[in-house]
Amino acid sequence: MNISWDAILGGFGLFIFGIKFMGDGLKSLAGDKLREYIDKYTTKPIMAVLIGTVITVIIQSSSATTAITIGLVRAGLMKLEQAAGIVMGANIGTTITAFIIGLKIEKFALFFVCAGALIICFGNKKKLHYLGQVILGFGLLFYGLRIMGDALKTLKDLPEFVTFAHAAGEQPILALLAGTVMTGIIQSSSAVIGVVQKIYEAGGMSLMASVAFVFGSNIGTTITGIFAAIGGSLAAKRTAGVHTLFNVVGTIIGMMFLGVYVSIVVYLTGLLKLSPMMQIAFAHIIFNLVTTLLFFPFLKQMCAIVRKLIPGNEPEKLDVNIDELNDILPHQLPSSALNVSKEVILKMSHVVERNVKESQKYLMNHKAGAEDKENILQAEGIINGLDHKIVDYLLLISKEELNESDFQEYSLNLQVVKNLERIGDLTVNLSEFYEMVKEDKSNFTKEAVEELKAMYELFYHMLNSTMEIYTTKDYAKFEALLEDENYMDLLEYESRQRHFERMRDGKCSSMISGSVYCDILSNMERMADHCCNIAKAVFADKK
Incomplete structure (x- = not known):
């Protein structure tokens, strides 16, 4: 037949x-x-x-x-x-x-x-x-x-x-x-x-x-x-x-x-x-x-x-409700609308922090695959969505007659959102670098992973301090954050130098991991810079 x-x-x-x-x-x-x-x-x-x-x-x-x-x-x-x-x-x-x-x-x-x-x-x-x-x-x-x-x-x-x-x-x-x-x-x-x-x-x-x-x-x-x-x-x-x-x-x-x-x-x-x-x-x-x-x-x-x-602890549900950003409040009570936008921005910062932690898990987990990367991209989509919604809401507020204090708060909120969104973008960059290494079926050296772990831990501390400064306007915390930024710069410089030494000594055998490591360090340092940008915006009038 x-x-x-x-x-x-x-x-x-x-x-x-x-x-x-x-x-x-x-x-x-x-x-x-x-x-x-x-x-x-x-x-x-x-x-x-x-x-x-x-x-x-x-x-x-x-x-x-x-x-x-x-x-x-x-x-x-x-x-x-x-x-x-x-x-x-x-x-x-x-x-x-x-x-x-x-x-x-x-x-x-x-x-x-x-x-x-x-x-x-x-x-x-x-x-x-x-x-x-x-x-x-x-x-x-x-x-x-x-x-x-x-x-x-x-x-x-x-x-x-x-x-x-x-x-x-x-x-x-x-x-x-x-x-x-x-x-x-x-x-x-x-x-x-x-x-x-x-x-x-x-x-x-x-x-x-x-x-x-x-x-x-x-x-x-x-x-x-x-x-x-x-x-x-x-x-x-x-x-x-x-x-x-x-x-x-x-x-x-x-x-x-x-x-x-x-x-x-x-x-x-x-x-x-x-x-x-x-x-x-x-x-x-x-x-x-x-x-x-x-x-x-x-x-x-x-x-x-x-x-x-399947036992285990699920992530605590974040109540990120964009319905709070209704279009009526900005016209009636611009000051209250600014407070609402601030609350949603704080929730956005939690999503950003969680996604950075997901990128670290992606680095540390040798068995991580496409599904893990996709989840990072999904969270980035959530961050971008919040960015658009909050910015549109703030622009509605800006069209009203604002006093000097409200205008400063409006400008601050706008800067906080954009810096958080940039941290989200840099997180995706990190995951893409890690993906390149995984596709090459190579690994970072144990020393390199420890260096990145230290930078991640410092970043989490800086981000939490930054959002506290945003809510409390505590100048002492701001000065401490600037010291953290200097320490992050030092970690980035020393990690880069040690990386060059490992390459010279033949300890870093993978061409891919060796070439992207400096880019990863640079991205981590820039994420810390965006934390400081937020804090500096809080005290912009003190310059």
Whole structure:
């Protein structure tokens, strides 16, 4: 039998690339607002479920939604219960891909490819570029599906496949395992379900086996989170734990009532006169919706189980509520609005400090990987979001008639925000230097790590002193901070000199770690300078 494996594999490649390309475009198009909405609207579990659903529909990736959530938990801006709600919502949102595939609009695929390519090639704005990426990805998704689907029709006549399909129909556990393994390997439940839709449409698999395959993809999709959590943060492990517990238990219940569930699907889809591909999409949507509704009342208990299975202390949740920065107060009471902005700035400083500590963990942990780096970038996005919100709020205040004292406070707050934001940028620089060393599979010398540890500890002390000076205007602390700055300069100079000696003596064998070490020292020293810039701004009128 002539099976077009090139068409199956090539079409599948275009299909999964289209899903990812479209999702990346949607994510870029939405920008940092995704993180802002997640942070802002998930104080209640039911809202967390809704936001998780909407965000996953927008970016077409439950894994990406989970990654953003882990970053917020790790930064102390979200509790595990909120994260659990978002994960539940993501399970609902991820079903939209199967629904879109069920619409069978692949005959228009190349029109979308053409439109997307033209927008990317001739669009002169970033937003247009991202829109073109979404349209092109959408077209590639369906074009790949069309190529793959035509080739899969012949697969149903392959003796080995017929044997497997028959066995899966008789023993759905085989389809469940196959769906789990395939999704774990491909790391996309949407892609696996798309294949199942095409095979079922071609008559190559019974509905019973197809639904079991879909159930298996629900378990397989948790493998991405499990891999990300290995050696990762407590937040990553527990979020992955909630996701796994929810999907595995839900799937077990689904398999226990598989026969009944398939009969219900057949009855309802018959009434609605749905196509075979839409039948699978319907089964997927209803199952994920029902399991979410079933488990939602037990969300706290699930989190309690995960906390016992994965012990440890979560970061204390930081109450960074940007709703405090309402647009009315600056017009009515500018002085009170300045005090509100100051409170939010202090909370921003805590996020900055935590992210610096995450960069140090990234340095010290030899097993740290992409997930740890991603969490640093997520926290940096939070810092940038706070920066924009606070600056916009301060500009609103500045348009009012301010007395001399309020104007000085306005100027001070503005300088504090910008210096904190720069510390955040330098923290990302540090993580990028550490990433270069890890990718080179080399390490810093023990002496170099100790030198950096000393500089980190001094920086934490300086940042805390700086924020105390900002709130108390204690001049004695300011003078002590200037001495700390001199000491940081000395540490930077001496560490640099010792580094040159180690290179001369051949103790620093890695070219990468040797070349970036001085840049790291310089970044640490500049972070300390920004602390002093804040303190100097407090006493600017004393010059």
